[in-house]
Amino acid sequence: MIATWHPSADSVDFQPVSAYPEPGLLRWHDDGSLMTEAAPSGAYVEQWRLMPGSRSVLQHHVVGTSPRVSLYVAGEWAMYVRDRVVSHDAAVPLVQQVREAPRALAEQLVDCEFSFARRADDGYVVEHSTLPWREGSLLHIGPQVVA
Numbered sequence: 001m002i003a004t005w006h007p008s009a010d011s012v013d014f015q016p017v018s019a020y021p022e023p024g025l026l027r028w029h030d031d032g033s034l035m036t037e038a039a040p041s042g043a044y045v046e047q048w049r050l051m052p053g054s055r056s057v058l059q060h061h062v063v064g065t066s067p068r069v070s071l072y073v074a075g076e077w078a079m080y081v082r083d084r085v086v087s088h089d090a091a092v093p094l095v096q097q098v099r100e101a102p103r104a105l106a107e108q109l110v111d112c113e114f115s116f117a118r119r120a121d122d123g124y125v126v127e128h129s130t131l132p133w134r135e136g137s138l139l140h141i142g143p144q145v146v147a
Helices: 094-100 103-110
Strands: 024-028 034-038 045-049 058-065 068-074 077-082 113-120 123-129
Touching: 094 103
Parallel strands: none
Antiparallel strands: 024 034, 034 045, 058 068, 068 077, 077 113, 113 123
């Protein structure tokens, strides 16, 4: 199977792709709990694991549009995604844009959040995040806790 990523108004890219993205070759392993994605050029290999307790309650909520904010829920797991508030040039590597920008703009260019959380008694607790200070806290969307 081949995956091709198409940017859209709903997409959020933590590290925007270069001007030359390539498709991913997808292969499910025998027991269905692991999928490998590999670039035909060999530039990357990713392994995607099925998380225990993720097969029920599949939901996607668009929480905001400026910036784009989405919440994905799969059973015991949730992913909160918030785009940066400023536009970036997809043809120029993000690291180059940050190096060349004034400090305030550089901070906005890297202010993009992906937080991965697991259900607990009082809501979803962030286990991993692109914003490390969020780890260990309850997942909030605006003033409310995701329950």
